[in-house]
Amino acid sequence: MPAVLKTLGAKAAADLDKDLMSDEGGYSIDQLMELAGLSVSQAIYKAHPPNSGKRILLACGPGNNGGDGLVAARHLYHLGYEPIVYYPRPVHKPIYDGLVKQLHGLHIKFDDRENFKAIAQDSDLIVDALFGFSFQPPVREPFDKAIEVMQSGVKPVLAVDTPSSWHVDDGPQDEGLGSKYQPDYLISLTAAKPNVKHYKGKRHFIGGRFLGKDVADKYGLSIPDYQGLDQIAEVPVDIKVEKL
Numbered sequence: 001m002p003a004v005l006k007t008l009g010a011k012a013a014a015d016l017d018k019d020l021m022s023d024e025g026g027y028s029i030d031q032l033m034e035l036a037g038l039s040v041s042q043a044i045y046k047a048h049p050p051n052s053g054k055r056i057l058l059a060c061g062p063g064n065n066g067g068d069g070l071v072a073a074r075h076l077y078h079l080g081y082e083p084i085v086y087y088p089r090p091v092h093k094p095i096y097d098g099l100v101k102q103l104h105g106l107h108i109k110f111d112d113r114e115n116f117k118a119i120a121q122d123s124d125l126i127v128d129a130l131f132g133f134s135f136q137p138p139v140r141e142p143f144d145k146a147i148e149v150m151q152s153g154v155k156p157v158l159a160v161d162t163p164s165s166w167h168v169d170d171g172p173q174d175e176g177l178g179s180k181y182q183p184d185y186l187i188s189l190t191a192a193k194p195n196v197k198h199y200k201g202k203r204h205f206i207g208g209r210f211l212g213k214d215v216a217d218k219y220g221l222s223i224p225d226y227q228g229l230d231q232i233a234e235v236p237v238d239i240k241v242e243k244l
């Protein structure tokens with residue numbers, strides 16, 4: 001891993017996804033989401049192996065970050081975990097409906113009780129898949145309760161792509177909801193986001209072992225040194241951060 005971590009702001013990250021899904025890029029959103037969710041499941045396996053507690057609460061938001069969480073829930077089941085899905089605002093598009101059906105087919109538990117704290121207390125790890133790089137503050141209900149609970153430190157948290165409620169470039173708000181939110185683990189998808197400079201957690205992973213050199217070069221990214229069968233690579237948490 002190079003000595004400097006290059007990051008992509010919200011617009012650049014969205015542009016990169018658009019390039020991948022262009023006629024020339026040839027990817028579909030389903031494929032990218034599948035790869036993202038698979039990476040998330042591997043980061044969980046590394047940071048919180050099944051013998052640390054199998055009950056993984058996946059807090060899924062209404063966009064593609066939530067979709068990554070739904071995909072991860074399926075992979076976690078097959079890795080021997082007991083996923084529990086909190087998905088209080090399902091969006092009825094074929095991609096999300098299909099992912100939900102796949103989880104029902106595995107009898108994975110959904111728990112959308114208003115009392116997110118009670119749901120969290122029954123879990124060993126919370127996965128923050130509420131919002132990714134398209135988040136616009138402030139957080140609307142019912143997701144505000146989930147942010148409060150994740151911020152309280154009641155259970156360890158792994159954030160998907162970016163800690164939800166943080167500004168993608170600037171990080172946490174100075175005060176109010178989410179200002180003290182610090183997940184224990186983070187997996188950045190394809191590239192870290194600039195707000196990673198505010199991340200003070202224990203471990204940071206990058207997922208995206210499908211990105212080719214041409215696209216990486218276009219966005220000034222370095223391809224991490226992936227090992228073995230891993231879809232993810234670990235980045236030192238004290239690495240110097242550079243916005244492209």
Ligand SMILES: NC(=O)C1=CN([C@@H]2O[C@H](COP(=O)(O)OP(=O)(O)OC[C@H]3O[C@@H](n4cnc5c(N)ncnc54)[C@H](O)[C@@H]3O)[C@@H](O)[C@H]2O)[C@H](O)CC1
Pocket residue numbers: 017029032033036061062063064065066067068130131132133134135136137138139140141143160161162189190208
């Ligand atoms: N490159 C990759 O590897 C891939 C990453 N993916 C993931 O997709 C997200 C970005 O997804 P997007 O659908 O653009 O948006 P978000 O999930 O970030 O959230 C938008 C969603 O949330 C709603 N919303 C926005 N602000 C608020 C708010 N303040 N309160 C409540 N709701 C809000 C908005 O209406 C939308 O519905 C990226 O970070 C990755 O995690 C993809 O899987 C593709 C591959």
Ligand SMILES: [K+]
Pocket residue numbers: 065128129130131132159160161162163164
């Ligand atoms: K998130």
